[in-house]
Amino acid sequence: MKIFLCSLYYESKRVTGANKRFDYFGKYLARNEEVSLTVIVRDGEIPSWATDAIVLPKYQYLPPLFRRILYWLHLSKIFFKCDNIIISDFMPIPFIPFKGNDNYYQLVHDIRNFTDYNRAFFKKMASVFQGYQWRKTQNILTVSNFTKWQLIRYCNVNENKIKVSYNGIELIERNKLVRDIDFLYIATFEKRKNHDNLIKAFYYYVNEINTNAKLYLIGRDLGYKKSILELVSSLQLSQSVIFIDSVSENELSRIYERTHCFISPSLYEGFGMPIIEAMYHGCNVACSNIDVFREIAQNHASYFEPDNIHSIIDAMCLAREYENNNPETLHYVNVNFSWDSITAKFLEDVRY
DSSP states (O other): OEEEEEOSSOOTTOOOHHHHHHHHHHHHHHHOTTOEEEEEEETTOOOTTOSSEEEEOOOTTSOHHHHHHHHHHHHHHHHHTOOSEEEEOOSSOOSGGGGTOTTEEEEESOOGGGSTTOSOHHHHHHHHHHHHHHHHSSOEEESOHHHHHHHHHHHOOOGGGEEEOOOOBOOOOOOOOOOOEEEEEEOOBSGGGOHHHHHHHHHHHHHHTOTTOOEEEEOOBSSOHHHHHHHHHHTTOTTTEEEESOOOHHHHHHHHHTEEEEEEOOSOOSOOHHHHHHHHTTOEEEEEOOHHHHHHHTTSSEEEOTTOHHHHHHHHHHHHHSOSSOHHHHHHHHHHSBHHHHHHHHHHHHHO
16 A cells, blocks of 8 residues: 655654654554555655655745745645555645545644634635635545534535544653652643633642642743743742743653643644643643543543633642542553554555
8 A cells, every 4th residue: 555645844853743643643654564655745854764755845945825836736746646545734735636536635633724723814814715625625634523523514524525533642661750740731832722821820829729839831932922921920930830942752751751730721722632642641631621622531631611710720739639640541542542553543444
């Protein structure tokens, strides 16, 4: 089985949910003896596990719109007469799907552009065309049932063309450490991540429950970090809140193993990979009462209303009190979110 796995957004040295999806999904596909895998990436971004790659220029000196047009032309040419199974997250969708290629799968992480949490006005405007392409393409691969039903509701996509393929975790030998971090949140600094309400809840926690508590915030800035830093300073939490821009996979695993409670007050996600990673590493989880978190964490998390400070505080206290390494939670993650089972399910789906 020949597969093209394409992402022109992939950055080999950045740890993000989308990058991890590409890395681990690709790595586990490549391990399968029935699969001949070719990755399509930009120059300088070939993953270490890839044995065959098509490399496109970065065009970093061109305006974004021109870059996108050039990439669309490149991919349309590559895919046009291709009989391979193609998995791509690039938008706009290349020309081949509209020629009836049943082997093309458009990967959709979320439909943020159809919500109030889109990152740019241009993307909001482009959402009309985006929805049209999703309706016309032959197959869509998405990372949660939540996103599947959003595609159906907001974009009128045919339910039968959507396949769900969860994000996962790599089952590794854990290095259990002393848990000296009270709370951890991994998220880019942007509006929908809701850092401000978490900081306000943590302020109460420090002043009323545990003056020595620590909150680690890991993530790059997408425009909101300055206001969060100012809020932390105004509440005199600078010694209690630790900011980290980025970490390696090994460093991240160690931080999870040091953490009592992973907390996510996010208002919108397509999946929520840090939640399953945290559960795998034995952290207790407190998270927003949103559909996608209910889907992936089920009864293995303490839920709160993300716009209610007191609700966040209650969930923080509850999750912090539980013992770590809950065996039922560990079993749940191992059974439902291993990359082995996720890639095996995808290959079974495309065969039939």
